[in-house]
Amino acid sequence: MTPTRRQLLASSAFGLAASALPASAARSRKAAAPNLFIGTGGTGHTYPGATVPFGMVQLSPDTGVERWETCSGYYRADTSILGFSHTHLSGTGIGDMLDVLVVPSAGPVQLQPGTLENPDAGYRQRFSAEQAEPGYYRVALETGVQAELTVTDRAGWHRYRFPKGAGHLLVDLSHLVLERTGAHPLIDEASLAIDADGTLTGTRRVFRWAKGRRIFFAMQFSRRPNRITFHGDNDLPQPAGSTGVTGKRLKAVLHYDDAGAAPVLVRCGISAVDAAGARANLQADAKHWNFDRIRRDASARWAMALDTIQVEGGTADQRTILSSALYHSQVAPTLVSDVDGRYPGLDGRVHTAPAGGTAFSSYSLWDTYRALHPLLTLVAPDQTKLLVDDLIRQTAQSPFGPLVWPLQGKETGTMIGWHGVVPLAEAHAKGIPADYSAAWPAIAKRSFDFAAPDKENSRGRDHYDRLGYVPADKVNESVSRTQEYAYDDWASSRLARVAGAPADADRLLKRSGNWRNVIDPQIGFARPKFANGSWWKNYDPIQLGHMPEPDWRDYTEANGWQATFLNQHDIYGLIAHMGGDAKFEAKLDALFTAPSTLPANAPPDISGLVGQYAHGNEPDQHAPYLYSYVGAPWKTQAMVRRLCVEMYKNDPDGIIGNDDCGQMSAWFVLSSLGFYPVDPVEAAYVFGSPLFTRATLKLGTRKLVIEAPNNGPDTPYVAAVTWNGRPWTKSWIAHRDLAGGGTLRFTMSRTPNRAFGRALADRPPSFGRTPA
Incomplete structure (x- = not known):
C-alpha cells in the first residue's frame, strides 16, 4: 500500500464555521500580528514554538x-x-x-x-x-x-x-x-x-x-x-x-x-x-x-518576512488570519545543511552545498507544489532561488530521482507521484535562472527506466507507460496515480525540452494525456479501470475503492468525486472529454452541491466539505477556480469568497485540515489577494475574489498593489478589472505581469457580472493554449 501521511487513529469531524462579518471594517496600514496558535487545534497540526524563516531549529x-x-x-x-x-x-x-x-x-x-x-x-x-x-x-x-x-x-x-x-x-x-x-x-x-x-x-x-x-x-x-x-x-x-x-x-x-x-x-x-x-x-x-x-x-x-504583504480592509480577524497564514507559509522547507554547507544526501552520503547554496528538508511536495511554491516565487524570490538550486542538486543525488517527501536525508516516498519536478518546471517558466539540465538524467530515469530503484509513490509506472493507465486490479490508488503521473509528465516534458531532449519531451507530453484513460466520459467521473480495459461496474463516486478491504483504495486521500477534478494541466481537454462547457459547468455545480456524505473508511483528511469538494485536503483545492475555464468566473468568485470566510478562523482550529507545511495557509494568502495558480507550470494566476480593500506586496525590488475599493462581505463578485490603469477583460493574469510590479484593481459588486471573462479569448491558458 502506498505510504500515506496519516495515522488513522481518530476520525475528524468537519464543519463550516460561518461567522458574520461586519458591514464595514476599519482599515489598518500596520500588518496584523500573527496568531501562532491558529492550526494548533482541530487537525491543523501546527506548533506554536520558536523558529526563524525556513530555519533548522523549531524549538x-x-x-x-x-x-x-x-x-x-x-x-x-x-x-x-x-x-x-x-x-x-x-x-x-x-x-x-x-x-x-x-x-x-x-x-x-x-x-x-x-x-x-x-x-x-x-x-x-x-x-x-x-x-x-x-x-x-x-x-x-x-x-x-x-x-x-x-x-x-x-x-x-x-x-x-x-x-x-x-x-x-x-x-x-x-x-x-x-x-x-x-x-x-x-x-x-x-x-x-x-x-x-x-x-x-x-x-x-x-x-x-x-x-x-x-x-x-x-x-x-x-x-x-x-x-x-x-x-x-x-x-x-x-x-x-x-x-x-x-x-x-x-x-x-x-x-x-x-x-x-x-x-x-x-x-x-x-x-x-x-x-x-x-x-x-x-x-x-x-x-x-x-x-x-x-x-x-x-x-x-x-x-x-511578514512585511512582504500588507493589507487594509477586511475584518481584524481576517487580517490576523492573513498574517498567520503568511507566517506558516515560511516555516518550511527547513534548513538541513550545516554552517559549512554539509548535509545528508538522499544517497546516504554527505554532500556539501556550493558557496552561497543551502540544502533543505521537509519538502511536502505532494501538497506544497500547488500554492506554497508559487507564493514564494512572488514574495520570497531569493528563497525560491535557493530552493530551486537545492531541488536540482538533490534530484541528481537521489537514487529515486525527483523528490517526493524527503526528511533529513531520507526519502520517505510518502504520497504518490514525483512532484519535485513541478517547482522546477514552474521556476523555469517564471524565468528563474538555474541549471535545470543537471536534474534531467534523474528525471528521465524515473520517467522511463521501469527497472530503476522504486518507491511506493511510483508503483505501476510500467503499466502506465504500456497501457496508458495504472490498472485498478494491479496497483493500489490507481486512478489518482494515473492522473498525478500525467501531471508530472507534463512538468517533466518542459524540463526535457530545456535539457535538449526533444524526443523525450514529446513522449512525455503525449503521455501526460493519460488522465483521459481513467475518466469515463459516459458517466463523467474518474473511475477505476482494470487491466483488461473494463471499468468498475458497481461504481459509486463517494466510495474510495472497488475492493471491500479498507486498505485498498482507488484514489489517494480522495473519492471519485474529488478525483474527477484532479487534472490541473489540460483543463480544456478535460472539458471536451466530459462533453463541453455546459456539461462541465454542471458537473462542477454538482461537486459543490452533492450531499456531504463519506464512506465509513474515509480518512480524516477528507474534511472541510462543501458538497463533495474537500477543502481540507489538496487533491481538488484548485477546483473552485475551474469555472473560469468555462467562462463562468462569477461562480469561482462566489465559491472562493465563501471558502476564505468559512474555512479559516482566528482560532486554534482555524485551519480546516492539516496545514501540510504551509499549503493550506498559502491557499488562503493567494486566494485572499484575488488569484490562484491552477497549474503552477503554466505560470499564470486565475482571478478569484479578493478579501481586502487593498494589499501591497513587496516583490523583491518591485511592488504590486492590489486594490478593491469599497470591498466588503456583501461584494464577492468582480464587476471589472484594470491593470496599471487599463481595462483588463481576462479572468487571469500572467506571473511575468504580476512579478514586474504594478497596480491590479478590482471593481467589486453585490451581483455577478456574467459577461466578465466569458469570451473564449479571456479564459485562462491551459496546456500551453487558450480555448480561442
Missing part, C-alpha cells in the same frame, strides 16, 4: 506523542507540557522529529513522562500564561519555572527562571512520536556525554517516518550544574561520576542545588550530519549569552 513545547492530533508534538487543548524539543514538523499528517527534549523542573526528578490524564505520574507539568510570537515562546510551568524559548538558524536558546531552591534540567533523548511496529526498534543507537568544558553532546538514530535519520546536538549551559547523572536503557542509573552513556533510550539530568539564584540559559546546536557539525553550528550561532538579543534578531527576521 517548541510538546504536549503529546500518541495521537494523530499531536503530529507536531503539540495540541492546543492539552493541559500539560512534556518539555521543549528542538525539531518539529508543521501541519503534517505523520509525526516525526521532536529531537532533544529539555524538561526544566523544580520538583523531584522523574524520568518517565506520565500521562495526559495523570501528569503527576511523571515529568509532565501543567502550565499557564502561554505566549507565542514569531521567533519567541514563553510559558509558566506548575513547578514555578518560567520558560522562554528563542532561536537562530541552527541553534535553540532557552531561558529558565526557577523558583528558590533546587531544580534540574532533564534531557530526554528517548522522547519521540508514538512508536510503531517495524523491522527496527524506533531508536537503535544513541549516546550522551559531558565534555570537560561542560558541553553536553549526544546523538541518536531514529526509525520513525524517515527511517534511519540521525540527529546530533551540542548543548551548553550558562551555569554549570552541581552534578550530572546519566541514565541508560530502562532508566538504569549510571555509576556516580560517569561522563556519558550509550544505549537506545537515554537521559541526562543536570542538578542545580540553588537553581533560583539566577536564570539558567541553554543554547543547543543541532546537525543531521555529525557531532562536529553540531558543535560548529553552535559556535557560529552562539557567540554570546544574550538571550534578548537573539530574540530581537529572530523577531526582526520575521518582521521582514
Whole structure:
C-alpha cells in the first residue's frame, strides 16, 4: 500500500464555521500580528514554538506523542507540557522529529513522562500564561519555572527562571512520536556525554517516518550544574561520576542545588550530519549569552518576512488570519545543511552545498507544489532561488530521482507521484535562472527506466507507460496515480525540452494525456479501470475503492468525486472529454452541491466539505477556480469568497485540515489577494475574489498593489478589472505581469457580472493554449 501521511487513529469531524462579518471594517496600514496558535487545534497540526524563516531549529513545547492530533508534538487543548524539543514538523499528517527534549523542573526528578490524564505520574507539568510570537515562546510551568524559548538558524536558546531552591534540567533523548511496529526498534543507537568544558553532546538514530535519520546536538549551559547523572536503557542509573552513556533510550539530568539564584540559559546546536557539525553550528550561532538579543534578531527576521504583504480592509480577524497564514507559509522547507554547507544526501552520503547554496528538508511536495511554491516565487524570490538550486542538486543525488517527501536525508516516498519536478518546471517558466539540465538524467530515469530503484509513490509506472493507465486490479490508488503521473509528465516534458531532449519531451507530453484513460466520459467521473480495459461496474463516486478491504483504495486521500477534478494541466481537454462547457459547468455545480456524505473508511483528511469538494485536503483545492475555464468566473468568485470566510478562523482550529507545511495557509494568502495558480507550470494566476480593500506586496525590488475599493462581505463578485490603469477583460493574469510590479484593481459588486471573462479569448491558458 502506498505510504500515506496519516495515522488513522481518530476520525475528524468537519464543519463550516460561518461567522458574520461586519458591514464595514476599519482599515489598518500596520500588518496584523500573527496568531501562532491558529492550526494548533482541530487537525491543523501546527506548533506554536520558536523558529526563524525556513530555519533548522523549531524549538517548541510538546504536549503529546500518541495521537494523530499531536503530529507536531503539540495540541492546543492539552493541559500539560512534556518539555521543549528542538525539531518539529508543521501541519503534517505523520509525526516525526521532536529531537532533544529539555524538561526544566523544580520538583523531584522523574524520568518517565506520565500521562495526559495523570501528569503527576511523571515529568509532565501543567502550565499557564502561554505566549507565542514569531521567533519567541514563553510559558509558566506548575513547578514555578518560567520558560522562554528563542532561536537562530541552527541553534535553540532557552531561558529558565526557577523558583528558590533546587531544580534540574532533564534531557530526554528517548522522547519521540508514538512508536510503531517495524523491522527496527524506533531508536537503535544513541549516546550522551559531558565534555570537560561542560558541553553536553549526544546523538541518536531514529526509525520513525524517515527511517534511519540521525540527529546530533551540542548543548551548553550558562551555569554549570552541581552534578550530572546519566541514565541508560530502562532508566538504569549510571555509576556516580560517569561522563556519558550509550544505549537506545537515554537521559541526562543536570542538578542545580540553588537553581533560583539566577536564570539558567541553554543554547543547543543541532546537525543531521555529525557531532562536529553540531558543535560548529553552535559556535557560529552562539557567540554570546544574550538571550534578548537573539530574540530581537529572530523577531526582526520575521518582521521582514511578514512585511512582504500588507493589507487594509477586511475584518481584524481576517487580517490576523492573513498574517498567520503568511507566517506558516515560511516555516518550511527547513534548513538541513550545516554552517559549512554539509548535509545528508538522499544517497546516504554527505554532500556539501556550493558557496552561497543551502540544502533543505521537509519538502511536502505532494501538497506544497500547488500554492506554497508559487507564493514564494512572488514574495520570497531569493528563497525560491535557493530552493530551486537545492531541488536540482538533490534530484541528481537521489537514487529515486525527483523528490517526493524527503526528511533529513531520507526519502520517505510518502504520497504518490514525483512532484519535485513541478517547482522546477514552474521556476523555469517564471524565468528563474538555474541549471535545470543537471536534474534531467534523474528525471528521465524515473520517467522511463521501469527497472530503476522504486518507491511506493511510483508503483505501476510500467503499466502506465504500456497501457496508458495504472490498472485498478494491479496497483493500489490507481486512478489518482494515473492522473498525478500525467501531471508530472507534463512538468517533466518542459524540463526535457530545456535539457535538449526533444524526443523525450514529446513522449512525455503525449503521455501526460493519460488522465483521459481513467475518466469515463459516459458517466463523467474518474473511475477505476482494470487491466483488461473494463471499468468498475458497481461504481459509486463517494466510495474510495472497488475492493471491500479498507486498505485498498482507488484514489489517494480522495473519492471519485474529488478525483474527477484532479487534472490541473489540460483543463480544456478535460472539458471536451466530459462533453463541453455546459456539461462541465454542471458537473462542477454538482461537486459543490452533492450531499456531504463519506464512506465509513474515509480518512480524516477528507474534511472541510462543501458538497463533495474537500477543502481540507489538496487533491481538488484548485477546483473552485475551474469555472473560469468555462467562462463562468462569477461562480469561482462566489465559491472562493465563501471558502476564505468559512474555512479559516482566528482560532486554534482555524485551519480546516492539516496545514501540510504551509499549503493550506498559502491557499488562503493567494486566494485572499484575488488569484490562484491552477497549474503552477503554466505560470499564470486565475482571478478569484479578493478579501481586502487593498494589499501591497513587496516583490523583491518591485511592488504590486492590489486594490478593491469599497470591498466588503456583501461584494464577492468582480464587476471589472484594470491593470496599471487599463481595462483588463481576462479572468487571469500572467506571473511575468504580476512579478514586474504594478497596480491590479478590482471593481467589486453585490451581483455577478456574467459577461466578465466569458469570451473564449479571456479564459485562462491551459496546456500551453487558450480555448480561442
